Amino acid sequence: MDASTCNFLAVATICKELDKAGFIQLDPRDDWEIEVGGKYYVVKNDSAVFAFIVGVDAPGYAGFRIISSHSDSPCFKIKPQCEIYGDGGVVSLNVEKYGGGIMYTWFDRPLSVSGRVMTMGPDFLHPETTLIDLKKPICTIPHLAIHFNREVNEGNKLSVQKDMKPVIGYFTQEQIDHYKAHGGVLKCILAEYLEIQPEEIIDYELNLYPLEKAQLVGVNQEYIQSGRIDDLSMAFASLEAFLQECDAPCGATRVMAVFDNEETGSGTKQGAHSPVLREILERICICVGFGPQAFYRSVANSFMISADDAHAWHPNYNEKYDPTNHPVIGGGPVVKINANCKYMTDADGAAVFRSLCEEVGVKCQYFVNHSDVAGGSTLGNILTGQLDLRGVDMGAPIWAMHSAAETAGVQDHLDIISVFRKFYN
Numbered sequence: 001m002d003a004s005t006c007n008f009l010a011v012a013t014i015c016k017e018l019d020k021a022g023f024i025q026l027d028p029r030d031d032w033e034i035e036v037g038g039k040y041y042v043v044k045n046d047s048a049v050f051a052f053i054v055g056v057d058a059p060g061y062a063g064f065r066i067i068s069s070h071s072d073s074p075c076f077k078i079k080p081q082c083e084i085y086g087d088g089g090v091v092s093l094n095v096e097k098y099g100g101g102i103m104y105t106w107f108d109r110p111l112s113v114s115g116r117v118m119t120m121g122p123d124f125l126h127p128e129t130t131l132i133d134l135k136k137p138i139c140t141i142p143h144l145a146i147h148f149n150r151e152v153n154e155g156n157k158l159s160v161q162k163d164m165k166p167v168i169g170y171f172t173q174e175q176i177d178h179y180k181a182h183g184g185v186l187k188c189i190l191a192e193y194l195e196i197q198p199e200e201i202i203d204y205e206l207n208l209y210p211l212e213k214a215q216l217v218g219v220n221q222e223y224i225q226s227g228r229i230d231d232l233s234m235a236f237a238s239l240e241a242f243l244q245e246c247d248a249p250c251g252a253t254r255v256m257a258v259f260d261n262e263e264t265g266s267g268t269k270q271g272a273h274s275p276v277l278r279e280i281l282e283r284i285c286i287c288v289g290f291g292p293q294a295f296y297r298s299v300a301n302s303f304m305i306s307a308d309d310a311h312a313w314h315p316n317y318n319e320k321y322d323p324t325n326h327p328v329i330g331g332g333p334v335v336k337i338n339a340n341c342k343y344m345t346d347a348d349g350a351a352v353f354r355s356l357c358e359e360v361g362v363k364c365q366y367f368v369n370h371s372d373v374a375g376g377s378t379l380g381n382i383l384t385g386q387l388d389l390r391g392v393d394m395g396a397p398i399w400a401m402h403s404a405a406e407t408a409g410v411q412d413h414l415d416i417i418s419v420f421r422k423f424y425n
Contacts (some may be wrong), residue, residue, distance in 0.1 A: 001226045002212035005114040007047040007071040016184035031363035047260040048270035057251035061296040063301030068256040070262035074101030075207040092165040099263030105404035110137030115206035170176040234307035241420030272382045280281040306380030310334035310367045312397030325368035327397040329409040332363030336393040344380030348390035362415040
């Protein structure tokens with residue numbers, strides 16, 4: 001959690017672990033030569049990763065076992081030409097909200113910056129990408145004092161453009177003139193970090209993140225509290241299970257898919273609404289399949305766990321939850337069900353996942369929306385628009401989903417890894 005302060009660094013962290021486990025990175029621009037039992041992965045846009053272990057049986061017979069999650073979390077993205085200069089030399093950053101975060105939780109915290117910076121490459125079509133994490137508190141979003149808004153605790157509508165501008169510092173006029181002549185304060189900070197000239201930076205894709213480290217809380221340290229638990233906890237659980245079982249032979253081809261941009265609808269080339277996973281599975285079947293129908297037979301014999309965290313019952317807001325289907329932290333992994341098909345779960349998928357839980361001795365819970373409260377959606381039903389897959393939507397029960405600091409359960413996390421290991425072996 002601490003290493004993965006944005007989608008790009010989450011994928012970089014995953015790739016480091018895959019490299020250490022002997023996985024080989026494949027380039028979509030190349031012809032693939034893969035073999036039975038081989039361990040491979042593909043990166044898309046630096047922000048999505050798809051790893052697979054080729055099964056010992058033909059894909060058309062054994063199919064794929066897929067666990068999908070996503071690398072992104074709600075945050076604030078920094079706009080181009082982002083500096084806003086104010087009285088007394090105060091400089092703020094112009095930001096845009098990414099996803100549906102709880103904005104109040106971002107006030108009055110030490111914030112840092114991470115993401116990717118683009119510099120000139122061998123030609124204009126191939127810029128160089130450098131991932132960065134400043135790892136120091138370079139800004140904060142100060143709240144207005146209660147004396148100027150006595151009703152703040154009774155509800156206060158926030159404007160991203162007005163209320164959520166992070167302050168980066170105050171400077172003399174001479175310093176401001178210098179920064180303006182070299183592309184702005186932020187580009188100068190990035191250039192110093194990268195040990196290059198500000199003029200070498202062509203563009204960037206950066207987000208703010210709270211600098212507090214992930215930690216265990218609770219009298220018995222039964223909770224995990226961190227930013228980005230949704231959905232990096234599920235990405236990590238799938239990675240941990242995948243690596244622990246990667247050297248065990250399996251008839252099915254095992255796949256770990258970590259998409260990007262789920263928080264904004266998945267409609268990007270690296271999102272679940274794109275054909276990226278389908279194309280990778282097709283290429284696997286072309287390389288090791290038997291016959292022109294291998295891919296279609298493989299998909300028909302496959303199962304996917306769409307892993308994205310679930311809403312845990314909140315002791316202060318009992319009225320927001322379904323009276324008979326509200327999961328609790330510490331109660332085990334959660335199967336997510338929606339009558340209007342916001343999740344891919346049906347009785348078949350739920351039965352498969354519950355059976356997996358029973359085989360490893362793990363409790364299983366259900367989340368269904370309160371009938372008067374609308375819920376969200378996730379990866380599973382979006383992916384079924386690209387692949388005719390059986391599957392289930394599930395996740396860990398967490399509090400404060402989309403807050404700058406979310407809370408999950410330690411035992412739930414360990415139980416989910418056990419279930420994922422069983423699925424992969």
